[in-house]
Amino acid sequence: MPFVAPSIPHLVPLLNLSQKNALPIYVVGGALRDTLLGRTCHDIDLITPGDPTAIAQAFSTHLSGHWFWLDQQRRYSRVIVKKDKTVLQYDFAPLRADTLNEDLRLRDFTINAIACPLDDLTRWIDPLAGQADLENRLLRECSAQSFPDDPLRMLKGLRHCAQFDLAIEATTWQHCQMSAPQLAKVAGERIRQELALLFAQPSLRQILTLFHQSGLSRSLGFPDGNQELSFLQTKQERLTHVFPQAAHSYNQPFCDEFTLASIAKFCFYFMQISIEHHNLLELLSSLKLSRKATRLIVFFHRLARTDSTLLFQQQTTDRMRLLWLEDLNALLPEALLVLGVMERRGAMQVVWHRLYERCDQDLINGRVRLLVSGKRLKELCPDCSGRRLGMLLKKLHTAELKGKVSTPQQAENYLIQWCESH
Template identity: 30%
Template sequence: MEEDKLITLLSRDDIRLLAQLATDCRVEVYLVGGGVRDLLLDRPSQDLDFALDGECAELPRRFAVAAGGTFFWLDEVRRHGRVVLGRGEGRMSYDFVLLQGGTIEQDLLLRDFTINALALLVVPAGDGIIDLQSGMADLQRGIIRTCSPRTFADDPVRLVRAFRFAATLGFTLADSTRDEIPHNAHLLEQVAAERVRDELFRILDVPASLPFIRQLAATGLLPRIVGTGYTGAIAPSFDRMGALEQLLAELERHFPADHGQLAGYLEYQVEDGITVHSLLKMSAFTGSVGSEKVAALAVKLRLGNRSRRVLQQLCRPQLPVGLLLPPELQTSRAMYRLFRDESPAGLALVLLALAGGVVTREAARRFVGYYCREYDAEGDDLYLTGAAIMTLLGTGPGPHVGAAAARLREAESRGMINSRGEAEEFLRKNQLTKPAPLG
């Protein structure tokens, strides 16, 4: 079985092209790490790593030109380059770097976990997989094990990456590896926050991520990642995450007509590597903490503006009024206002409210059904246009027209206005006399 997988890999057009170019350059090429691991696990891999034995700086560039791809240096000093072929779901990435340590054996000893300390000689074709640390046995057993006592000290982000591999592969940490983590947790402070964030959000994107978030907390890593302000009331955080994950695992049962569109929405990347799904999980963990604490968390995790905004929408102390309207006021107009004002977090707010028992499943289905089949983000705006507002008020353009429109928008989002006539009556009462509080 293993031999068949190797033959299939070596017969691929891209690998054959690379082999031909490497032979011309007189360079030995090893496929290393995750590419070998995923090959053995029958997992599709769009990112292949190659270690080169022999100096040929032009090999990656020649491969890019011959394959019709793009080449760029990740680290020109260390001769670490990347070739990208295709786009979207068909995109393939090939990383090339010189052997670390001088030989493939020394290179593998420097790697993070035994399941990644595997190599296959591509050029010239070798006899099989090079496995110095029983990585193949750990693959079969589903174990994440460090390669050496210095694994975490050499790159502390591996502390979190161990759980990421466990989560994405469905593996467990070896007892010896888990025992090492609390003693090395302080090293995480040395790592760029962006690298830690990327590992965390890849864990959150796993459907059943709660067990691994629990393990991050138990080993002392979680407070260092998100700050101590979010880990004091840890049990409620776990309960919220658990309820949300259970709901997300049963989308088809809860939303039989719209679960496909919901799944697509959850996969939407708010920014590179951060999906609506992972931000929704994060909000369930943090709970309703308000914009200031979310802003502090966003700084700690180096979130971009779009992710920060979505997280603030999901973590505010009170849900949008439009989501809490009684059934008779859940009109198309009110739902339109909700989704327009809360974009892109509207559907996530519905799911969060349902998981928390704040809205009924019937109400959630009504909101989701409207969004999936009727909502048009570019649709009609207010019941009254700016010109209509000026006519009603008997004035020309000015700031007061914008203020009137803002009050109308808030009233419509609360379900207080559901027709043009009601909008006109609202303005007569609230703008033609004196401002009155909405409520």
């Protein structure tokens, strides 16, 4: 696997700014790794032996991009540039050590500890033999300090294994197991972001096995993975004709850093693991998940533990299905998109799609509309309010789920009878 020149978009203005500021620029990390793997990279990491802020800002101005700080104290910044329909990301940072070689030894894995000068893209600097590890499909830490310096690197390493089809080198694996408890000290937001990237991988079997065997899951509050897990294999093409809205949203941002596809995999995982409800809420809170993501995960965890026969019975109406989902506190209509991605039965995919299309007319603020209007309810039950009204609506809800009420007229009759008898 010879060294080849990486393709660096907007190379000329970067070289001009390097010369103008008399500050050499090095490409480092993922762009070179992806070049060796024959992959396209849209995230370019650039380092300099001094403060690169002036170069980053001038580069952004030249390309009408967006510049912002990642860490002002350490002088890390990012430039976002749009090229055609592609979004390019350039990260600028000063060396973290006195020399380039020392900087590379402070990085996470050898496959990411390769650099080359921007003015000679064929002269690669690889002090830790990262190219050889990539050829041998090995994930190796840069040093014994890699994980103690940033425990999140252990999760990133698992993602790399799935992403690039790597095996973890023996000593690196031992250090990962030893350092696993330290992951609990990492900010929940950072862990959540890495988990979103992890669950975006096409195959999760190897990742989740290592996640549990390493002790990383336990350190975060996940239960031990001693049960056999099945893995959600999703295909966007399959949704195109039966659930086009889900197909359209498939790779789009959905909640937090998750896409629709990756949150579906995340929810499917929680459907299978043994964890008590209060422990689940505590775990999700520690990961700083949004209310939207939390409601989705809690719903699917509850769904897996609930008799859902009613959903699949032929005589069940779509309104009854929506009411049943509402009973489980489903986030509607979003949960229907996730159900569509998860579903393997063609007939039920059609049902989820049909329910989704009904939501505009059947839902108000995510809840199923009453069969009678609020005004009519007051006319029928003028003396019913507060807790008594809440109990009445719950009774009506139950009557609908049992098939005793299905039309506005039946609902009115039920309300009248209930008020007369109470």
